[in-house]
Amino acid sequence: MNISVKDWFKSGSPWVWMNAGAVAISIIMVVGLLGLIAVRGLSHFWPADILQGTYTQNGETRTITGEVVETSEVLTKQLIEAGINLPEDNEFSIRHLLKIGNRDVYGSDFTWVLEDFLSDQSRPEMLFTAERREWGNLYGYLRSIKESGNEVARYEGYEPSSEYLALWDNLEARIQRALDIHEDILQIEKHEIGAINYELERLRLKERSLQLKNVTETAPFAKIEQRRKELDDEYENLQQRLIDLYTDINRDSLTAEVANGKVVEVQLAKVVRAFRPNAMGIGQKSLHYAAKLWEFVSEDPREANTEGGIFPAIFGTVMMVLLMSLLVTPFGVIAAVYLREYAKQGFVTRLIRIAVNNLAGVPSIVYGVFGLGFFVYFLGGNIDDLFFPEAKPAPTFGTPGLMWASLTLALLTVPVVIVATEEGLSRIPRSVREGSLALGATKFETLMKVVLPMASPAMMTGVILAIARAAGEVAPLMLVGVVKLAPSLPLDGNYPFIHLDQKFMHLGFHIYDVGFQSPNVEAARPLVYATALLLVAVIALLNMSAIAIRNHLREKYKALEM
Template sequence: MAATPAPKPLDLTAKDTQSVAAYVKSGQPYVWLTAAAISVAFIITVALLCLTAARGMPHFWPADLLKAEYQEPGAEPVPLLAELISEEEVSTARLISAGLKLDDSQPFHTRDLIKVGNRDLYGADFRYLLDEWILNRSYPEDAVVLERMEWGNFHGFLEALKENGSVVATGEQAWTAYAERQRRADRLHHELREIEKGEIGSINYGLERVRLDTRRLELAGKTRENAAADYQKLDARKAELDASYETLRTRLVEIKTELARDSLVLKSVDGQELEIPLAKIARGYRPNAMGLFAKLGLYFEKLWEFVSAEPREANTEGGIFPAIFGTVMMVLLMSVFVTPFGILAALYLREYAKQGTVTQIIRIAVNNLAGVPSIVYGMFGLGFFVYFVGGSLDQLFYAESLPSPTFGTPGILWASLTLAILTLPVVIVATEEGLARIPRSLREASLALGATKAETLWKVVLPMASPAMMTGLILAIARAAGEVAPLMLVGVVKLAPSLPLDGNFPFVHLERKFMHLGFHIYDVGFQSPNVEAARPLVYATSFLLVLVIVLLNVSAIRIRNRLREKYKALDG
């Protein structure tokens, strides 16, 4: 058999070499490389969104309740009534090391994560069970899920409905009567929250103002003898507020009495009986008896509750509205602070400062500030804004509140200023790059027509640089929305009892602490005692935060492109 001849070496002619060199010189390879990088970044972003959505959004779906028996070899069967959360393949060796008695001839087994609920009865509401030991499976239509204000969900069967301790309905009639009475309890709960947080909150705020005004008079050396009129006004105001409070307190007692009227008698799958007042139930439903459209309606109802309600159960139940509100308000305040300072700094460096060594050093310093770890900004904000500036403001304007600080404590104002300094380099660099793109001939033409330098900057240069300015601002917003480390030092908290914006004068309370989506993710994911209950909420909150940041960046691109088209003729 003849030997295969060796391949001839590639013989590139001078013409081929010149073609390759011309192709590289044309920049086409770099265009394709850039397109590939953008495609990879886009795919990663979409994959991240899909992952968080797939892990978080199913949490709100009303899953069916599985009734079964769990029987380990040689043990008595244990009754179950639970939601099947997930399943996974686990090696036999790992299961044996966990204490399970298994035959090692099969390399892998399926393990299920189930939610049994009833934390007050069983201690833990999530369990890992071996799938092959779950026997006699069924899905009874009368199985009930109750979402409670505390102790998580209850899984069981409705036995009776009580009114003032007396049974008024049993069986199916009890479930029919429960739906109407739960709506009544929800209305009472809503009225109770409106009174406690709205009207009584305003009264407490007014009483605190009266106390501070009285203290202010005392610090000014005014006594009841030489300032009787001022003290009488404050006493009359306090008496009026006390009378209003007594009226509301009477109504609160009536509402709580009405809420305590109804209760449910339920039985768990293992026969334990429990009586739960309707005042402690947020929602009840029978998932196994619900059709597709009924489940879809409940799904969107729970999803709306997630974005519009307050959290409960150590942030593992309820909603995240205070965190959304705090994040948006902080970002808006940060934008108000960072925009003028960033644009003015860029204008000075590009249009007024003498281009020399000092200016170059300033630019290097600005670029280096963009790489400083965010926690360093948090330490600066705590020391300078909170302790120095805030403490000084308390001494000058809020002496009557001392030793309790007003501005000398972390709050949303100091958090916004800290993030404004953190994102300032981004705005400066983006604005300065936009100013550098404006042709010098346009400035000279404006000056030749009699405009001053300030008019030229305001009417010609800044409008044409606005796409770059907007891009820098939105990028700053996108970064600030996801920062957590500095906020832990300058204002963010696990749970804020009141929003920084309400109906009490001066309506915007910049000294208050606030909740933030990023910190909420950290708190629920790493500080929650119930890890399995917190995990889907971490994904759902992460999905919401990432979606907000993506929308901000898309908005930045659209705004930039519109501004470019608007000033395209001038730029040409």
């Protein structure tokens, strides 16, 4: 049976194929983008081999070592025009971006090298990488271990032997010892001393409050002074423990020969881990990779956020989104219920709906400016005047913080929740309401026990859309609470446990900071990809949790809709 082109178009088949093709292209683009981000970000944690070679350019010869980070082709003609002496036989020349580390020695830990000038390439098993808390990676040959300034072991060769392996085992044991001491120091400084300082500040504020109230009794002041003395004694004991630990952790050091032949000494207290990637098998590299990934999601950042982990940013993002959800849901639902169930449907109601829809299109930075002016300066300043006069002139809530950031994003996303909830309420049959009223229920009872439960899947849809938008916002947060580095989490063991006035870190702002504000662009680039992938994963996890709740509610109340 022959069908003309005109009949084929009338049948609608071309539009079906076009829609299917558009969907397929969109899926391919999304998967491709996520794949690119994953490859660029996750490959950073793999322990790459260390290349060693002789680099000769402009009559100067030097030994160079480092990880090959990137390889690209460049027009030979451009290099010749730049004054580099190259043969014109090849149209393109290959160049490598090497991470040479040793920034404290060379001044820069990345350099470009041309393949034409690189010879005698090898990957010696003795070359090792030391990840440091400062100055990035150290690449070189392990030469000796010192204890309290005295050399306890040495090896001068360039080929591994039993003597060298014994030296390496000794180094690993001493690094682990330094790491254990570092954990003890961190526990004392961040938690124990932090708790004492927090309580001392609360005592100071309590004493100041008594002074403002013109309390003349000596008993309350004596009690505060007694507790302050107890805390001072605890602080002195912890300080002495810290002095002993710092003396102990600075006991050991290593010496290493770097590519230019210079021997450098590094305190083991500054070393996070040391490994020999050229001597590692696939299994060892896989374990190292898993350890680096775990460090990335569980540790604090270091080296201007270009090393270490991003756990504070993950925690801050999730906590802010949860608080925002708790704030936006009741406001959005109450507004939608009023507009749909109680408000007289007329010009004013239509005007309000138009305003709500327009609010959804307002740029997010405008909400940030509003949050800074109204929530922080006006509302927070008045809260400080009423409830925290003893802390002034230092602000308590009159400064950007977690609560104001959550409120600002709740205000930004409330139109989404209102619209979604209204749609859900409008789909509930009128007969259901009338049946409930006919059985003797009041309008409020009908609303609470029949209408809202049936509309709860639509409410969750609004919350899902709100989470999807709010979790990735950065511009308003820069004004109302997010910072580059937060020394402590907004949730800890100090009363009142959740510190809504505290500034916090956020994955979106972390991406902006590392990508555009980092002093070491090449070192920061892979972390931008890794953090972006993690942000997508966090948003997806939050959304999937909300979707699971919505589907459960939909199944639970499906029978009422039939």
